[in-house]
Amino acid sequence: xxxxxxFALTATSLVGLGLFSVMTNPQPLRKIIAFNxxxxxxxxxFGVVAHRGAAAGLGADPVPQALVITGIVVAFSATALxxxxxxxxxxxxxxxxxGTDDGSDGDLA
Amino acid sequence: xxxxxxxxLALLVLVLAAWTIWVQDTFSAVLAFVVLxxxxxxxxxxxxxxxxxxxxxAIGSGVTGALLLTAAAFLRPTERAVAxxxxxxxxxxxxxxxxxxxxxxxxALLLPDPAPTLAPLAVASLPQSGLGxxxxxxxxxxxxxxxxxxxxxxxxxxxxxxxxxxDHVWGGIPALRPATRPDSTLTFLAxxxxxxxxxxxxxxxxxxxDHPGGAFQGGALLTAMWLLVMLAGVRAAPATxxxxxxxxxxxxxxIFLVIGLAGFALAGAFLAYPAGYAKALIIVAEAALxxxxxxxxxxxxxxxxxxxxxx
Numbered sequence: 001x002x003x004x005x006x007f008a009l010t011a012t013s014l015v016g017l018g019l020f021s022v023m024t025n026p027q028p029l030r031k032i033i034a035f036n037x038x039x040x041x042x043x044x045x046f047g048v049v050a051h052r053g054a055a056a057g058l059g060a061d062p063v064p065q066a067l068v069i070t071g072i073v074v075a076f077s078a079t080a081l082x083x084x085x086x087x088x089x090x091x092x093x094x095x096x097x098x099g100t101d102d103g104s105d106g107d108l109a
Numbered sequence: 110x111x112x113x114x115x116x117x118l119a120l121l122v123l124v125l126a127a128w129t130i131w132v133q134d135t136f137s138a139v140l141a142f143v144v145l146x147x148x149x150x151x152x153x154x155x156x157x158x159x160x161x162x163x164x165x166x167a168i169g170s171g172v173t174g175a176l177l178l179t180a181a182a183f184l185r186p187t188e189r190a191v192a193x194x195x196x197x198x199x200x201x202x203x204x205x206x207x208x209x210x211x212x213x214x215x216x217a218l219l220l221p222d223p224a225p226t227l228a229p230l231a232v233a234s235l236p237q238s239g240l241g242x243x244x245x246x247x248x249x250x251x252x253x254x255x256x257x258x259x260x261x262x263x264x265x266x267x268x269x270x271x272x273x274x275x276d277h278v279w280g281g282i283p284a285l286r287p288a289t290r291p292d293s294t295l296t297f298l299a300x301x302x303x304x305x306x307x308x309x310x311x312x313x314x315x316x317x318x319d320h321p322g323g324a325f326q327g328g329a330l331l332t333a334m335w336l337l338v339m340l341a342g343v344r345a346a347p348a349t350x351x352x353x354x355x356x357x358x359x360x361x362x363x364i365f366l367v368i369g370l371a372g373f374a375l376a377g378a379f380l381a382y383p384a385g386y387a388k389a390l391i392i393v394a395e396a397a398l399x400x401x402x403x404x405x406x407x408x409x410x411x412x413x414x415x416x417x418x419x420x
Contacts, residue, residue, distance in 0.1 A: 016210030053226030059157025077266035
């Protein structure tokens with residue numbers, strides 16, 4: 001297997017791992033982190049596609065590269081907004097969680 | 110040899126990803142995520158996409174890491190043992206994730222050969238713009254509209270973050286407390302590093318026309334220096350209502366937009382550059398954008414106002 005193939009599998013594994021964590025971890029901050037892991041995987045897939053498209057003396061197709069640079073910045077903005085929402089939520093309610101609502105949420109104040 | 114290195118790198122990335130996901134303590138998870146980002150940046154270098162590697166290391170790993178660390182520290186008291194999901198749910202989620210991973214992997218390995226590419230097209234028209242870096246070419250010439258809209262997204266995200274401030278502190282100061290005593294090593298670094306970082310940021314923006322680098326990477330470096338100064342307590346976070354700060358936020362997108370609109374008159378299309386002036390205009394836009402990106406990313410990382418301006 002080539003290096004590109006190995007990185008392609010790494011990328012898809014990152015997507016899978018992140019997806020699993022988004023679905024199973026009840027803590028919102030962990031979901032945000034997992035979302036970023038998925039993002040890393042998706043961006044790397046772009047990188048693999050870019051590298052496969054190496055031509056005209058370039059090591060990688062510049063169009064997917066530019067898309068990923070834009071993507072990383074937008075992913076950061078979305079993460080910052082999500083974190084700000086979460087911190088605001090944490091100030092309003094004692095225990096921000098998306099887990100089972102069994103009423104055991106204590107008051108931490 | 111290269112293959113062995115790449116395999117090791119890939120395995121390390123997967124181990125760190127697993128660590129990020131399964132470690133109990135969120136603080137450790139964030140640290141693992143930061144290291145993961147740096148290693149992913151190495152993969153980008155191996156994929157010969159140095160521009161992306163710089164962006165990933167600076168923004169995807171660095172600034173995102175700073176943001177997540179602050180949040181993890183704040184949320185630590187609330188981080189009690191949350192009831193984990195049942196085994197059945199985990200199995201179902203695991204199976205679904207595995208199916209998606211295998212499916213995506215198959216698609217990624219069975220991509221058509223030879224791969225479709227826009228590289229020859231991108232290189233063919235590049236000399237007209239006077240740029241030497243094809244990625245900057247795509248960002249500021251071929252897909253300039255995407256780049257412009259992305260700047261607007263950054264500002265919109267900041268508006269969203271700021272709007273989470275309470276009414277009575279609107280325009281006030283974000284709650285970023287210095288993480289250290291005023292005589293610590295961090296303070297020393299925060300006084301020593303910023304001039305060097307500033308230079309590097311400006312260089313990165315300037316060199317982006319011909320070599321890896323550009324407005325995003327340069328801006329992210331400025332952000333890193335600014336965050337360092339604020340975290341060390343050398344300078345306090347600014348009031349979000351400051352007029353000068355708000356002007357800095359929009360100067361980049363505004364100049365880019367003005368250049369874009371001038372394209373109607375001078376070159377017959379939105380975001381078209383008149384012949385011979387492309388590189389000069391792009392560098393003016395990039396310089397302004399570097400400043401705006403640096404300020405916007407920093408403000409996104411420190412969050413909404415928490416206390417009133419004059420308190």
